[in-house]
Amino acid sequence: SQTIHQWPATLVQPVGSPLSLECTVEGTSNPNLYWYRQAAGRGLQLLFYSVGIGQISSEVPQNLSASRPQDRQFILSSKKLLLSDSGFYLCAWSVWGDTEAFFGQGTRLTVV
Amino acid sequence: DQQVKQNSPSLSVQEGRISILNCDYTNSMFDYFLWYKKYPAEGPTFLISISSIKDKNEDGRFTVFLNKSAKHLSLHIVPSQPGDSAVYFCAASFTDKLIFGTGTRLQVFP
Numbered sequence: 583s584q585t586i587h588q589w590p591a592t593l594v595q596p597v598g599s600p601l602s603l604e605c606t607v608e609g610t611s612n613p614n615l616y617w618y619r620q621a622a623g624r625g626l627q628l629l630f631y632s633v634g635i636g637q638i639s640s641e642v643p644q645n646l647s648a649s650r651p652q653d654r655q656f657i658l659s660s661k662k663l664l665l666s667d668s669g670f671y672l673c674a675w676s677v678w679g680d681t682e683a684f685f686g687q688g689t690r691l692t693v694v
Numbered sequence: 695d696q697q698v699k700q701n702s703p704s705l706s707v708q709e710g711r712i713s714i715l716n717c718d719y720t721n722s723m724f725d726y727f728l729w730y731k732k733y734p735a736e737g738p739t740f741l742i743s744i745s746s747i748k749d750k751n752e753d754g755r756f757t758v759f760l761n762k763s764a765k766h767l768s769l770h771i772v773p774s775q776p777g778d779s780a781v782y783f784c785a786a787s788f789t790d791k792l793i794f795g796t797g798t799r800l801q802v803f804p
Contacts, residue, residue: 588737614790625700625796626738626783633790641791672737674792681726681787685737 584609588673588686595693601646601660603689605673608654613675615656616683617648620670632656633678668693697721698786700795707802713771715798717784720765724786724793729758729769732781732797741782742769774802 588605595601607613617629628641630648638648645664649657656673670690676683699718707713715729725746730738744751744758744767751758757770771778779802785794 591735616792618794625698626785626794628791628793631791670735674737676790676792678790681728681743681792682740683792685739688735688737690735 584675584684586673586675586684586686588689590689591687592690593692595663595691597665597693598662601658601663601667601691603658603671603673603691605656605658605686606654607656607675610654610675610677612653612678614678614683615650615654616674616676617656617658618672618674618685620672620688621668626672630658663693665693667691696796697724698784698793698795700784700798702798703796704799704801707774707800709776709802709804710773713769713774713778713800713802715769715771715782715784715800717767717769717795718765719767719786721786721788721793722765723788726787727758727760727767728785728787728792729756730783730785730794731778732783738783771800774800776802776804778802 585608616631618626632650672688673686674683728743729741732738742756760767781797783794783797785792
């Protein structure tokens with residue numbers, strides 16, 4: 583069966599510090615991978631999605647970047663965090679051609 | 695530019711009654727619509743979906759209706775139960791991307 587791991591669950595970082603959130607998927611090959619952010623009043627905002635290794639599409643201009651160094655690994659990064667980067671970050675995966683996406687447990691990021 | 699909108703941020707319903715959650719979209723290219731349920735500090739879980747070629751899909755207490763001409767879909771929960779209390783997100787799909795709405799917090803009270 584397929585599983586998705588996302589860590590850490592919570593993170594408190596000072597403004598200006600770097601960020602690295604990792605997501606891995608097990609039990610499937612060549613998944614589509616997504617990073618979403620849930621912020622107050624904004625619902626679930628799609629940040630990045632990837633259809634393959636090294637292929638990253640950015641949906642919104644922002645202070646964050648994403649990378650996919652391996653087939654089932656998706657990393658969300660920032661060189662210098664801003665206060666506005668605080669939020670609940672969710673990694674998700676889907677199979678190409680299928681619509682349903684499966685989410686990780688999320689990371690609560692607080693930038694102070 | 696919010697392509698998927700849920701205009702009601704919250705909804706309160708008595709147990710046993712019907713809950714109706716609404717969602718509007720702007721992009722006519724969306725070909726699939728989904729509803730997700732989310733509890734605090736957890737990832738969303740899939741609830742029910744509907745293809746753009748259909749106008750209704752039913753799964754137990756949950757029914758989703760799609761009105762393509764109005765670019766509107768709704769989720770009906772009947773009868774509502776206290777365990778249904780959560781945030782509900784509608785989502786629309788196009789080319790493997792899922793675009794979510796802002797969510798509606800449903801509270802079912804006894």
